[in-house]
Amino acid sequence: MTKRTAPYLFCAPFILTFAIFMVYPMIDMIYRSFYKLEGIRSYRFVGFDNYHRIATDPHIGNAIWTTLGFTAGIVAVNLVLPLLLALALNNKLTPFRNLFRSAFYIPALTSVVVAGIFFRLFLAGNADTPLNAAMRLFGKEPREWLFDTKMTGIVALVLTSTWRWLGLNILYFLSALQTISRELYDAAHVDGANTLQRFRHVTLPGIRPIILFVTTILTYGGLRMFGESYVLWNGNTPGDIGLTIVLYIYRTAFGQFDMGYASAMSVLFFLLLMVLNFFYIQSMGIGSRREER
Amino acid sequence: MNLVRQGYAYRIGISIVLLLLAAASLGPFIYLLVISFVTDMSQVFKNGIALKITPEMLSLDSYRLLLQDDGGKYFSWFMNSIMVTVLFTVLSISFCSMVGYGITMYEFKGKTTILVLVMSTMMIPVETLIIPLYNEINLFHLTNSYFGVVLPFAVAPFTIFFFLQYAQSLSKDFMEAARIDGCGEFRIFLTVMAPLMKPAFSAMIILQATTAWNDFLWPLIVMSNSEDFTLTVGIQTYLSPYGNNYNLLFAGGVVSVIPVIMLFFACQRLFMEGIMQGGIKG
Numbered sequence: 001m002t003k004r005t006a007p008y009l010f011c012a013p014f015i016l017t018f019a020i021f022m023v024y025p026m027i028d029m030i031y032r033s034f035y036k037l038e039g040i041r042s043y044r045f046v047g048f049d050n051y052h053r054i055a056t057d058p059h060i061g062n063a064i065w066t067t068l069g070f071t072a073g074i075v076a077v078n079l080v081l082p083l084l085l086a087l088a089l090n091n092k093l094t095p096f097r098n099l100f101r102s103a104f105y106i107p108a109l110t111s112v113v114v115a116g117i118f119f120r121l122f123l124a125g126n127a128d129t130p131l132n133a134a135m136r137l138f139g140k141e142p143r144e145w146l147f148d149t150k151m152t153g154i155v156a157l158v159l160t161s162t163w164r165w166l167g168l169n170i171l172y173f174l175s176a177l178q179t180i181s182r183e184l185y186d187a188a189h190v191d192g193a194n195t196l197q198r199f200r201h202v203t204l205p206g207i208r209p210i211i212l213f214v215t216t217i218l219t220y221g222g223l224r225m226f227g228e229s230y231v232l233w234n235g236n237t238p239g240d241i242g243l244t245i246v247l248y249i250y251r252t253a254f255g256q257f258d259m260g261y262a263s264a265m266s267v268l269f270f271l272l273l274m275v276l277n278f279f280y281i282q283s284m285g286i287g288s289r290r291e292e293r
Numbered sequence: 294m295n296l297v298r299q300g301y302a303y304r305i306g307i308s309i310v311l312l313l314l315a316a317a318s319l320g321p322f323i324y325l326l327v328i329s330f331v332t333d334m335s336q337v338f339k340n341g342i343a344l345k346i347t348p349e350m351l352s353l354d355s356y357r358l359l360l361q362d363d364g365g366k367y368f369s370w371f372m373n374s375i376m377v378t379v380l381f382t383v384l385s386i387s388f389c390s391m392v393g394y395g396i397t398m399y400e401f402k403g404k405t406t407i408l409v410l411v412m413s414t415m416m417i418p419v420e421t422l423i424i425p426l427y428n429e430i431n432l433f434h435l436t437n438s439y440f441g442v443v444l445p446f447a448v449a450p451f452t453i454f455f456f457l458q459y460a461q462s463l464s465k466d467f468m469e470a471a472r473i474d475g476c477g478e479f480r481i482f483l484t485v486m487a488p489l490m491k492p493a494f495s496a497m498i499i500l501q502a503t504t505a506w507n508d509f510l511w512p513l514i515v516m517s518n519s520e521d522f523t524l525t526v527g528i529q530t531y532l533s534p535y536g537n538n539y540n541l542l543f544a545g546g547v548v549s550v551i552p553v554i555m556l557f558f559a560c561q562r563l564f565m566e567g568i569m570q571g572g573i574k575g
Contacts, residue, residue, distance in 0.1 A: 003399075006478035010395025011407055013388035017448040018410060022417075025425035032425070085314070093300055094307050102561065103315040106322070109553040111507035111525045114546045117532075118321040163321065175569040216416060224418035227509045234532050246420045246510075253424050254514060263424050270421040277416050281409075 026270070033264035037257060050264035060265070062240035063248040066154060070244065071222025073158040078169050078218050079211070081162070086173035087203075101174070105167035112164070116231025119160040120146070123232075146232060146242070153241035160228045165221070169214055176210035177203070216280050223273065226250065245269055322550070329355055329543035355544035362541060369520050370527035371548070374506055377442050377523055381505035384447040386497055390490065392448065393456025394482055398465060411457070415450035419511065427514050437521045442512050443505075452497055459493035459570075460486075495560055496567025503553050524549045 033050055035043035054060055085104065089097050107115070122131060125144030132142035145152050180203065188198045204211075226246040229237075237243040249269065253262035330351040359367050396408055419426075426445050435441030463486060471481045487494070512523045519530070528549060531542040557564065 003472070003478060004401075007395045007399035007401040007404070009479075010391045010399070010482070013448045014392040014407065014411065014450075014453060017445075018414065021426065021429070021445040022414060022422070025422045025429055028425040028428060029422065032428075085311075088307050088311065091303075091307075093303055094311070095304060096308075096311075100311050100315055101565070103318050106554070106557070107318050109503050109507075109557055110322075110550050112509050113507075113525045113529050114325070114550055115321070116529070117542055117546050118325055120532075122321075163318070166318070171565070171568050178569060220416050220418055224420045226420060230509075231529060231532075234529075246418075249420075250423070250510070250514075253427075259424060259428075266421050266424055270417070273417055273421060277413055280416060281412055 029263050029266055029270070032260055033267045034260070036260040043260070046260065050261045051268075053261060054265060054268065059240055059243065059248055062150070063243045063245045066150060066157075066240070066243055067223060067225060067245045069151075069154040070157045070161075070225055071219060073154060074161055074165070074222045075215060075218045077158060077162050078165055079214060082166055082169035082214075083173050083207075083211075085166075086170050086177055087199075089170065090174060090177045101170070104170050107164050108167040110164065112227035113231055115160055115164050116228060119156065119163070120232055123156050123159075147238060148241075150239075150241050156232060157225065157228050157242060157244075160232060161221075161225070165218075169218075172210055172214055173207065176207040180206035212283060219276065220273070223276075325543055326547055329547045331355070331543075334539040355540040356548075358540050359544045359548065366520065367527065367541075367545060367548075370522050370524045373439075373516075373521060374524040374549075375552075376439050377508075377512070378502050378505040380439055381443045381447055382498060382502045384443060385449065385452055385501045385505075386494060388448045389452035389497070390456045390487065390494065391482065392453045393458075394460045394486060394490075396453075397457050397460035398463070398468065398486070411450045411453050415454055419446060423510065423514060430515060436515055437518050438515075441515045442508075442523070446511065452501065455497055456490065456493055459490055463489055492563065492567035492570055494567070495563035499557060499560055499564045500568075502556060506553050 032043070034045060034047060036046045036049070038044050088094050089101055094100075122129060123145035125142060125147075126132065127136070127142040129142075131145065135142065143152070146156055147153075184202050184206070185198060188202050193201065224246055225244045229242050229244045229247045230250075233242045237247070245265075246269075249262050249265050252258045252265065327346060330353065331346060332350060332352040332354045336350055392411075396404060396411070430436055430441045430445070433441075435444070467485055467489070468481055471485045476485070507525060508523070509525045509529075513526045516522050516526060519527070522530070524545075528542065528545045531538045531545065
């Protein structure tokens with residue numbers, strides 16, 4: 001292996017994976033979206049029928065709203081809360097910083113199934129759950145949170161996901177905060193900037209790239225939501241409460257074996273994500289990043 | 294004096310806030326741990342999600358049931374999860390570090406193309422491709438096999454990106470020196486450069502191992518024989534429309550968390566270091 005061929009061999013695993021598990025499935029998916037599975041193995045060409053169906057399927061609208069609502073919620077909560085916690089954990093005055101950092105990270109080690117087991121109970125309709133007991137203090141009736149309204153369904157998803165996602169986002173923010181040089185703060189201090197001004201003019205610009213990065217992974221994490229939804233409602237979503245796009249695609253494909261229709265939905269979902277991706281890459285400016293370094 | 298007092302007030306205030314949030318973080322574990330020892334689950338739910346648990350209610354019965362249930366099925370799920378996790382982590386770490394390193398350390402034709410491909414596929418969720426991937430795995434006769442679970446996602450752009458970023462802090466002078474000593478390119482990577490990326494390796498090993506251990510959607514699709522399930526897929530079958538087996542659910546959930554927690558505490562320092570230093574700089 002010479003210096004000339006080496007890079008290609010190093011990159012070979014990616015190129016192979018890309019071709020076999022990305023390009024080929026993509027083509028297969030587009031192809032199948034024009035077909036309808038009949039019986040076990042025979043596909044019948046149906047033209048754009050699957051796509052027409054999407055426009056009139058009432059579940060799709062519900063799934064899209066739940067997914068978008070969840071995404072908005074998860075981005076807002078998981079941008080603000082981890083940033084505040086990272087600021088606290090980055091402050092030398094805060095006691096037991098490493099201990100707290102680990103405590104917040106531990107939920108990230110669990111599976112969505114374990115999280116789901118707990119939050120199903122936590123959000124249950126029983127009058128004595130901690131949540132309903134707290135609501136009673138405010139004079140509210142106990143509620144079956146998971147089956148109440150689409151809104152409580154979304155809140156349940158945000159809560160369950162935040163529990164698991166918080167820790168890693170704190171770490172991302174912490175790592176960014178530690179790259180900001182001490183001198184910038186000292187300089188701002190000398191110039192008479194107060195805490196809020198220092199945050200606005202030193203911290204925020206310093207962690208801008210990581211804010212962008214975390215927003216992006218949260219957006220994609222929100223749009224692809226499946227696990228929490230599947231486990232919290234155990235695959236049944238009466239009145240489409242908690243039904244996300246991916247859960248609907250999954251159920252159509254592997255519950256009803258309507259592969260053609262599910263493929264058509266996946267194709268549109270994929271296109272949506274590609275468009276988002278385009279904006280993300282634009283904002284990162286791949287071409288220019290090389291020269292910077 | 295005023296500043297000292299301010300610092301004092303801050304410490305107390307922040308400690309209270311952090312303690313409350315840490316309790317919220319760890320509470321669910323403690324709750325599941327305690328409840329997994331309750332013998333008669335109907336007691337728990339009568340008492341309203343077990344806020345009042347007395348010592349008489351506790352025993353190891355749930356764990357005994359877990360071991361015996363259906364000829365020790367839980368044990369085979371556990372082994373499947375171990376196999377999938379080890380296989381995934383080994384493949385993912387060795388290949389992704391190679392790719393990330395290769396892209397960063399060499400100048401070659403097509404470098405920008407590959408970089409753009411990595412970046413643009415990084416954020417494409419696997420969820421969009423589950424249907425054609427399932428058909429493909431079926432075609433390769435890899436359903437109900439470890440490789441079926443592992444292969445499609447082992448070389449993930451995100452992991453490549455992490456190594457790629459980390460490699461940018463490495464100096465190419467070491468490579469030149471090793472070349473002069475007559476070292477081959479792959480040996481340079483293995484013996485000279487990879488050791489320099491140790492923090493990146495440890496961070497990614499933990500992250501990939503937890504990802505593989507906790508992965509849910511893809512194993513759910515690939516594994517259809519119940520003895521081939523991984524833990525996440527298996528445990529959720531204790532929840533069913535015909536009634537939930539809470540004893541097995543709680544005990545099974547607790548046991549499933551133990552290996553990752555152990556791994557985390559064993560490599561905690563290295564993990565934090567790796568994420569902090571190597572990290573995503575955006």
